[in-house]
Amino acid sequence: MERIHSLYLHVPFCTWVCKYCDFNAYAVLEGLIPPYVDALAREIDLAAAELPIGPFDTVFIGGGTPSLLRSAQLHQVLDRVRAIGMAPGAEITLEANPSNVTSEQVDGWLEAGVNRLSVGVQSLQPDALRFLERLHSGTDAIAALRTARAGGFSNINADLLYGVPGVNLAGWLETLDAVLAAGVQHLSAYELTVESKTRLGQEVRTGLVRMPGDDEQLAQYWAAAERLQTSGYEHYEISNWSLPGFACRHNLAAWHYQPYLGCGAGAHSMFRRSDRSTERRWNVKGPHAYIKQASTSGHAVAGSEALSPERALGEAAMIGVRLLDGTTAARDFPAQRTQLVNAGLLAEHDGAVRLTRRGIELANQIGAMFLA
Amino acid sequence: MSTPTKLTRAISVIAHVDHGKTTLSDRLLEYTGTVAPRDMVEQVLDQLDLERERGITIKAQAVRMLYKADDGQTYQINLIDTPGHVDFSYEVSRALAACDGAILVVDASQGIEAQTLANVHQALEHNLKIVPVVNKIDLPQADPELVREEIEKVIGLPAESVIFASARQGIGTKEILEAVVREVPPPTGDPTAPLRALIFDAKFDAYRGVVTYVRVLEGTLRKGVRAQMMQTGKSFEVDEVGIFRPERTPVDDLSAGEVGYLIANIRNVRDSRVGDTVTDAARPASAPLPGYRHVTPMVFAGLFPTDTEQYQQLKEALEKLQLNDAALVYEPETSAALGFGFRCGFLGLLHMEIVQERLEREFNLTLLGTAPTVEYRVRLRNGEEVPVDNPDHLPSPSEIESISEPIVLATIVVPSVYVGNMMQLSQERRGQYLNTVYEPGDRVVLTYRMPLAEIIHDYYDQLKSRSKGYASLDYELVGFEEANLVKLDVLVGGSPVDALSMIVDRSKAQQQGRRLAEKLKTLIPRQLFEVPIQAAIGGKIVARETVPAMRKDVTAKCYGGDVTRKRKLLEKQKEGKKRLKRVGNVEIPQEAFMAVLSLD
Numbered sequence: 001m002e003r004i005h006s007l008y009l010h011v012p013f014c015t016w017v018c019k020y021c022d023f024n025a026y027a028v029l030e031g032l033i034p035p036y037v038d039a040l041a042r043e044i045d046l047a048a049a050e051l052p053i054g055p056f057d058t059v060f061i062g063g064g065t066p067s068l069l070r071s072a073q074l075h076q077v078l079d080r081v082r083a084i085g086m087a088p089g090a091e092i093t094l095e096a097n098p099s100n101v102t103s104e105q106v107d108g109w110l111e112a113g114v115n116r117l118s119v120g121v122q123s124l125q126p127d128a129l130r131f132l133e134r135l136h137s138g139t140d141a142i143a144a145l146r147t148a149r150a151g152g153f154s155n156i157n158a159d160l161l162y163g164v165p166g167v168n169l170a171g172w173l174e175t176l177d178a179v180l181a182a183g184v185q186h187l188s189a190y191e192l193t194v195e196s197k198t199r200l201g202q203e204v205r206t207g208l209v210r211m212p213g214d215d216e217q218l219a220q221y222w223a224a225a226e227r228l229q230t231s232g233y234e235h236y237e238i239s240n241w242s243l244p245g246f247a248c249r250h251n252l253a254a255w256h257y258q259p260y261l262g263c264g265a266g267a268h269s270m271f272r273r274s275d276r277s278t279e280r281r282w283n284v285k286g287p288h289a290y291i292k293q294a295s296t297s298g299h300a301v302a303g304s305e306a307l308s309p310e311r312a313l314g315e316a317a318m319i320g321v322r323l324l325d326g327t328t329a330a331r332d333f334p335a336q337r338t339q340l341v342n343a344g345l346l347a348e349h350d351g352a353v354r355l356t357r358r359g360i361e362l363a364n365q366i367g368a369m370f371l372a
Numbered sequence: 373m374s375t376p377t378k379l380t381r382a383i384s385v386i387a388h389v390d391h392g393k394t395t396l397s398d399r400l401l402e403y404t405g406t407v408a409p410r411d412m413v414e415q416v417l418d419q420l421d422l423e424r425e426r427g428i429t430i431k432a433q434a435v436r437m438l439y440k441a442d443d444g445q446t447y448q449i450n451l452i453d454t455p456g457h458v459d460f461s462y463e464v465s466r467a468l469a470a471c472d473g474a475i476l477v478v479d480a481s482q483g484i485e486a487q488t489l490a491n492v493h494q495a496l497e498h499n500l501k502i503v504p505v506v507n508k509i510d511l512p513q514a515d516p517e518l519v520r521e522e523i524e525k526v527i528g529l530p531a532e533s534v535i536f537a538s539a540r541q542g543i544g545t546k547e548i549l550e551a552v553v554r555e556v557p558p559p560t561g562d563p564t565a566p567l568r569a570l571i572f573d574a575k576f577d578a579y580r581g582v583v584t585y586v587r588v589l590e591g592t593l594r595k596g597v598r599a600q601m602m603q604t605g606k607s608f609e610v611d612e613v614g615i616f617r618p619e620r621t622p623v624d625d626l627s628a629g630e631v632g633y634l635i636a637n638i639r640n641v642r643d644s645r646v647g648d649t650v651t652d653a654a655r656p657a658s659a660p661l662p663g664y665r666h667v668t669p670m671v672f673a674g675l676f677p678t679d680t681e682q683y684q685q686l687k688e689a690l691e692k693l694q695l696n697d698a699a700l701v702y703e704p705e706t707s708a709a710l711g712f713g714f715r716c717g718f719l720g721l722l723h724m725e726i727v728q729e730r731l732e733r734e735f736n737l738t739l740l741g742t743a744p745t746v747e748y749r750v751r752l753r754n755g756e757e758v759p760v761d762n763p764d765h766l767p768s769p770s771e772i773e774s775i776s777e778p779i780v781l782a783t784i785v786v787p788s789v790y791v792g793n794m795m796q797l798s799q800e801r802r803g804q805y806l807n808t809v810y811e812p813g814d815r816v817v818l819t820y821r822m823p824l825a826e827i828i829h830d831y832y833d834q835l836k837s838r839s840k841g842y843a844s845l846d847y848e849l850v851g852f853e854e855a856n857l858v859k860l861d862v863l864v865g866g867s868p869v870d871a872l873s874m875i876v877d878r879s880k881a882q883q884q885g886r887r888l889a890e891k892l893k894t895l896i897p898r899q900l901f902e903v904p905i906q907a908a909i910g911g912k913i914v915a916r917e918t919v920p921a922m923r924k925d926v927t928a929k930c931y932g933g934d935v936t937r938k939r940k941l942l943e944k945q946k947e948g949k950k951r952l953k954r955v956g957n958v959e960i961p962q963e964a965f966m967a968v969l970s971l972d
Contacts, residue, residue, distance in 0.1 A: 008932055190928040214923040239928050254932045268933040280936055305936065315939055322930060343900050363926040365900060368942040 002272040005057045006253045007081060009040065010264030011066035012287050015099075018133045019199035020192060024266035024285050025064045032287050036265075037073045039294035041080045043263045046298030048084045051271075053261055055085030058250035060093045061114075067096035071108025078113050091116055091155075091249045098136040101144035106151030116248075117148050118157040118186075124175040128164045132192075138178075145182040155246060157186035162224060163217040164192050165209055172220045173227060180231055185246040189224050190239050191217055218361060238322050238360060255323050257316040265290035265300070278312035280305045311371075318367035321346075326354035336369045378558045380629040382450040382587060383503075384467045386495060387477035388485040388844060392507040396477055396539035396548075397435075397453045403545045404437040404449070406617060434573075434585055434631055435618040439549050447553045450587075450631035452572070466646050468494055470572040470587035470631060473501040473556030475548060476527075480506045480514035480536075483813050484522050485844035486785045492527050503551045504529045510538040515813075522813045559589070559629025566657040567591035569626070569634075569650040571601075574641045576695035580612075582638035583620070585631075586650055589661060592627040598653035599636055602660040606643050607653045608636035641695050669717025670778070670849065671828050672761035673724055674705050674742040674871060675731070676713030678953060682737055683712045689735035690714060693727065700727055705762065709869045709955045710740060715762055718744070721828060740953050742871045743968045746825045749776040749852055763873040766859045769910060775875075776852040778824040781806075783846045788816045790839040797834055801826035802877060822847075823855065825875070830969050860885050862892070863906040865958040874968045882914045888968060889915040895964040898922040903958050 013033060014025045047053060059081055061074075069077075078092070086092075093116040094109055101119065109117070123129055124138030136144075141158075148156050158179045162172050179187065194204050194211060203209040212220075225235055233241035237255065240248065254260060254270075262269045266285040272278055281304035284290050293300040307315060313332050320329030330337055330346075330353050337353055340346040345359035345366055359366060387393040401407045433453045440446045452467040468474065474495045478488055495502055504523050506516045516536050524531040535551060537544025561568075573585035586593070593599075593613055600607040614622040615632040626632045638644050649660035677686050694700050700723075705715040718724040721744060728741050747761040751773040760766050766775075782803070786794050788810065795805065795818070803820040810816055827847060835843045858881050862872035872892075876884045885907030892905045896919050907915040930938055952959040 191926075193928050218924055238926060238930075251931060254935075255930075260932055262932065266933070268936065270932065270935075282933070282936075315935065318939060318942065319930060319935060345900065361924050361926060362900060362922060364942060364945075365922070365925050367938075368946050371939060371943050371946060 001052055001274065002259050004051065004053045004259045004261050004271070005055065005087065006250055006258060006260035007053070007056050007059045008250075008260060008262040008264075008267055009044075009059065009061045009066075009077065010064065010262065010267040011036075011061060011069060012064040012265045013068050014063070014065045015068070015097075016133065016135055019203070020132060020195070022195035022198050023064065026287060029287055030068060032291065033069065033073065035291050035295065036287055037069065037076055039291045039300075040077055040264055042298050043294045043300060044077070044080045044084070047261055047263065051261065053084060054081075055087040056081060056090055057087045058091045058093075058253060059086075060250040062093075062095045064095075065097045065100070066094055067100035067105065071105065071112055074109065074112040074114070082113070086113075093118055093157075093248070093250060095120065096144070096148075098141040098144035101147050103147055103151050106148055106153065110152050115153075116155040116157070117153045118159065118188075119144055119148065121145070121158045121175075121179055122161045123164060123167065124178055125164075125167050125171050128161075128167045128171075128175075131164060131166060132161065138175075142178060142182050145179070145184060149183055155186070156184045157188060157248070158182075158184045160187065160189045161192045162189055162220040163212050165211060169216075169220055169223055173223060176224055176227055180228075186240070186242040186248060187228060187233060188240050189221070189228075191221065235324050237324060238355075238363060252323075255319050257312075257319060257329065272312075276309040276312065278307040278309075278315070280307070314370040317370035321353070321355060321366055321370075322363060324354060324360075326350075326352035328352045330370065333370055340366055340369065377561075377563065377627070377629050379445055379447045380450070380558055381447060381473065381552055381556045382452070382471045382559065382629065382631055383473045383475060383552055383556055384452045384454055384471045384495075384500075385475045385477060386454060386468070386488075386491040387507075388479070388482070388487040388491075391477050391479040391482065391485075391488070392539045393477050394453060396475070396505070396507060396537070397451060399539050399542055399545045400437060400449075400451060400549065401435065401618065403542070403549065404439045406435060406437045433618070434616045434633075436615040436631065439553065441553045442550060443553075445553075448630070449549070449552060452631070465494055466572040468498045468500060469647075470570055471498070471500055472559060473503060473552065475503045475505055475552065476523075476529075477505050477507045477539075478519055478523060480509045480516045480519050481511050483515075483519050483815060484526050484785065484811070486783050486846035487844065489526070489783065489785065489817070490846040490848075501556045502527075502529060503548065503555055504534045505537050505544065505548055506534055507537050507539055509536045509543065510541050518813045522811060522815065525812045526815075561588070561590040561628030563590075563592050563627040565590040565628075566655050567593055567597075567650065567652040568657045568661055569593055570661050571644060571646055571648045571650060573646060574644040576641055576692075577635075580635050582635075582641050582644045582695075584634050584636070584638065584644045584650070586626070586634060587631045588626045588628055590628050590657070591652070592625050593632075593634060593650070593652075594625040595622075599634060599650050600653040600656060601643065601645070602649040602651055602657070603645060604643060604648065608638050608643075610634050610636045668849075669699065669701050670720055670746065670824060671724060671744040672715060672717050672747060673744040674707060674710065674713050674715050674762070675702075675728065676707065676710040676740045676742075676871075676953075678738045678740050680711050685735065686714065686731070686737055686739070689731050689737060690716075692735075693730060697727070699723065707742075707764070707871050709871045710742070710953055713740075717747075717761070721832075740962050740965065742965045743874065744828050745875065746778050746823075746828065748778075748857070748875060750774075751776070760875075763859055763875045764870040766873075766875060769858075774854050775857045776854045777857065778849055779821055779851055779853045780824045780827060780847040781850045782820045782822050782827065784818040784820070784835065784843055786816055786818065786839050786843040788814050790843060791816050791818065793838040794818055794835065794843060797831070797838055798822065801829075801831055821850070823853075824849065828969075858909055860888070861908045862888065863904075863908060864892070864896070864960065865903050865956050866906075867956045869955050869960070871965055872968070881909050885909065886915040889917040891967045892964055893917040893919055895967055896958065896960055897952075899958060901957070 012024050017027045092114050094114045095118045121141040228241045236247050259270050259272045265287050268282045283300040284302040290300045317330040320327035346353045385393045435451050437449045454467045506519045509516045520531050520534045535547045568590040569586040569588040575583045577583050598607050599610050612622050612635040614620050651657045690702050699719050701717040702714040750760050751757050753773050798820045803822040806819040856878045857875050858878045860874050860876050889905045889907045902921045903919040905917045906913050952961050
C-alpha cells in the first residue's frame with residue numbers, strides 16, 4: 001500500500017447546526033468532546049500501528065466546529081500526530097467559527113502547532129447571516145480575521161457563500177471586498193447548495209424559500225472570480241482562490257488523487273494498493289457510536305469500497321479536472337477528451353486538459369463522462 | 373370420474389373491464405371447492421404477474437368446477453375467464469366459441485358500458501344463453517334496480533332473470549350457479565361421433581411444449597390418438613389430455629362438451645392455431661368446425677434496444693414471447709436514428725404497453741418504443757398497392773396515387789350530460805357521426821365512423837377526461853377509406869429523425885407540426901449546446917423551436933469525503949441517461965418518441 005502523507009481529523013460538534021448544512025455535525029453534544037478527543041487519539045495511535053502513514057505533509061482539522069476544542073485538547077490530538085511524524089514545513093489547518101476566534105484561542109492554536117486557519121465567514125450581510133442561521137455578525141467575522149492575523153497567523157482562509165436568497169450581486173461583492181481588505185491569503189467561495197435532507201431543502205421543496213436562478217448564481221460567481229483575479233488571487237480550483245504559494249496543500253493532495261487517512265466520526269479515507277486499485281473507507285457517523293467503537297477497539301470503520309484501477313482512473317479524472325491549471329488525469333480517456341474539446345468545454349495544452357469558462361459552468365457533465 | 377353429458381356446462385364470464393368478472397370467478401371457484409380456501413389468492417385465474425399487479429386479465433383461462441345443485445345432481449361446469457379490455461376482445465371471441473352460455477356481469481353503479489354491449493353482441497352471435505348478473509350491489513353508489521331495468525331495455529333480457537350479487541362479499545354466488553345449471557343448455561355433441569375439438573387457446577410450456585386448450589364438441593379425445601389439425605393438416609401424437617382444476621390435471625379422456633387441454637409434443641404455437649379443429653387422424657371428421665375471426669394487429673410500433681448490443685437478446689425475447697402471444701407479430705426494422713430493432717404489430721395500445729413491459733421485465737431489456745401507428749394502404753401511380761405500417765416508409769409524394777387508412781366503427785356509451793363533449797371530440801378527430809340512442813338510466817350510445825389513427829392518438833384518454841371518466845369505448849375495424857394524408861418529418865439538431873415521422877391529415881398537418889415541435893421542446897432535456905427542433909412537410913419547414921443549452925451543472929464542494937457521494941451521483945445520472953437515445957449529438961428520451969400521441 002502506498003504511504004500516506006495527508007491526515008484529516010473530523011470534529012463533529014457545533015453550537016448550532018445551520019439549516020443549509022449537511023455535513024456530519026451535531027448540536028448540543030459538546031459534553032461529548034472530552035471522550036471524543038480520547039477516542040480520536042486512540043484511533044490515530046492504532047492507525048499508526050496498522051497502516052503505512054506519515055510523516056505528514058498536511059493535517060486538516062475540520063468539522064463541525066473544531067474551534068470548539070480547547071487548546072489542551074487540540075494539543076493532545078496533534079501530539080499523537082507528531083509522534084507518528086510531521087514533515088518539516090507541514091501545513092496544519094484548523095477550521096474555526098468566527099465566534100471562537102479570540103486572541104487567547106489564537107495563541108493556544110499556534111502553540112499547538114496549527115499554522116493555517118480557515119474561518120467560516122460565509123457572509124457579512126446581516127440578512128444573509130440571519131437566513132443562514134449563523135450566530136455571529138459580519139463585524140464579528142471581520143474582527144476574527146483581524147485577530148487571527150494580529151495573533152500571528154500568516155495563512156488564513158475565509159469561506160464565503162454566494163447565491164444566498166436576498167443577496168444581490170452588489171451585496172455579494174461588498175462582502176467579498178471587505179473580506180479581502182481584512183487580509184486573507186486564501187478564499188473559498190461556494191455556491192449555496194440546496195441539499196435535500198436539510199431544513200433548507202425542506203423549505204425550498206415546500207416553496208417557502210426560492211433560490212436564485214442559474215443566471216444570477218453564475219453572475220455572482222464570475223464577478224467574484226474577476227474581482228479576485230484583479231486583486232492578485234489565483235483561481236486554482238472551481239471554488240478556491242489564493243495568493244501565490246498559499247493554495248491549500250491538503251486539498252490539492254486529494255484533488256491530485258493522493259491517498260489520505262481520515263480519523264473521527266464519519267471521516268473518509270482513501271488508500272491506494274500496489275496494483276493501483278483504490279480503497280475508500282469511512283467511519284461510523286454518530287459521535288456516540290464513534291466514541292464507543294474507537295475507544296474500545298481503536299476502529300470505527302463503518303464501510304468500505306474497492307475501486308478497480310479503471311474506475312479509480314475515472315474518479316481521478318473527475319476530481320482532477322476541477323483543478324484549473326489543468327490535469328493529466330484524463331490522459332486515459334482520449335475519446336471523451338476529444339469530444340469535450342470539440343464541445344468547447346475543455347482546452348488542451350502540453351498533454352494536459354483544463355476547463356474552459358463554459359467547462360467550469362458544466363463541470364459535472366464533464367466529470368460524468370469519465371465514469372463508467 | 374366422468375360426468376354424463378347432460379350434467380356438463382360450459383360458460384364464460386363476460387363484462388366491461390373492471391366490472392368484477394375475475395373476482396366473481398374467484399368466488400365461483402371458492403364456492404364449488406375447486407380451490408381450497410387456504411390456496412385462495414386474489415385473481416386465482418390470472419397467472420401473469422402483470423395481470424395481478426394491474427388487476428386485469430390478459431389471457432383467457434379455463435377451469436373445471438364440480439357443483440352439487442339443489443336438484444341433488446353434481447354438475448361439471450367448465451368456466452373460461454376472459455379479458456375485458458377492448459384490445460383483447462379477440463380472446464373473448466375465442467372463449468365464447470367454446471361455450472354454451474355466458475354470465476354477463478354488469479357493475480351496479482356503472483351500468484351498461486361499451487364493452488358490455490360488444491360482449492353481449494358476440495355472445496348472441498355464438499347463440500349463447502346469457503345469465504345476467506348485477507355485481508357490486510354492496511357499494512354505496514350502487515343502483516341495482518336501475519341497472520336491472522337497463523339490462524331489460526338495452527339488452528332485452530327479462531328483468532326477473534337478473535341476479536343481484538356482490539362478488540367481493542360472496543352475495544349471489546349460489547344463485548348464479550343454480551341459474552347456470554338451470555338455464556345454460558347441456559352440450560349436444562355425440563361422444564361417439566368422429567372427433568371435433570375447437571382450439572380456443574394455446575400456451576407454451578418450457579418443459580412440455582405447446583399446451584393446447586380445447587373444447588371437444590363431438591366425439592372423444594383420448595391420450596395416444598394421433599391428433600390432426602384440420603387447417604394446417606399437421607398431426608401429432610397426443611401424450612396427455614387433461615382438465616384445469618385450476619392447475620393442469622391429466623384425465624383419461626375428454627368427451628363431447630368437455631373443456632380441457634392436450635399435450636402432443638408440439639414445439640411451436642403456430643402449429644396449434646386458435647380456431648383450428650382437432651380431429652383424430654385415424655378417424656377424421658368430414659369438415660372442420662366454423663373457425664372464428666382471425667386476429668389482425670391494429671397498431672404498429674418500432675421496438676429498439678437502447679443498448680445496441682441487446683439486439684440479439686431482443687430477438688430471442690420476441691421469439692419466446694410470441695410462443696404465448698399469437699397476436700404479436702414482428703419483423704426486423706432499421707432506423708437511421710435508433711439503429712436495429714423490430715417493427716411490431718399489436719392489438720391495441722394496452723397490448724403494446726404490456727408486450728414492452730413484459731420484454732423489459734421478463735427478459736431484462738431496456739427498450740425504446742416509437743409512437744404507434746396504423747397500417748396504411750398506399751396506391752402507387754404504377755397501379756401497385758403497398759401496405760405501410762411505418763411513416764418513414766411512405767413512398768415519395770410523386771409516386772403516390774392515393775392513401776387509404778383503416779376505419780373503425782366506434783361505440784361510445786356515456787351519460788347524456790357529456791354527449792356534447794363526446795361529439796366535439798369525435799368531430800375534432802375526423803369522426804363521422806352515425807347515430808345516437810338514448811337508453812334508460814340517462815345513458816346514451818353514440819356511434820361514429822372514425823379513422824383508427826385518431827383513436828390510437830390519445831382519443832381514449834381524452835374521452836375519459838372529457839367525461840369525468842364515465843365514457844366507455846368499443847370499436848371494430850370496418851374497412852379502409854381514402855384520405856388526404858401527408859408525412860410530417862421532424863429534424864432535431866438539424867438532422868431528420870426517422871422515428872419521429874408521422875402520417876397526418878393534410879388540413880391539420882401544419883398545426884400538428886407546431887404542436888409536436890412545442891411538445892418536443894418540453895421533452896428533450898437541455899444539452900450542452902442549443903438544440904433546434906423543426907417540423908417539415910415535404911421539405912418545407914412548418915415549425916421551429918429551440919431547446920436552450922444547459923446553463924449550469926457544477927458542484928461547489930468536492931473534498932475527500934464528498935468524492936464517493938459525488939461519483940455515485942454522477943454514476944446515477946449516467947445510468948438515467950441510458951434511457952436516452954443518442955441521435956447525432958442530441959440525447960432524446962423515450963417520452964419524446966411518444967410525443968405524437970398527445971398533441972392536444
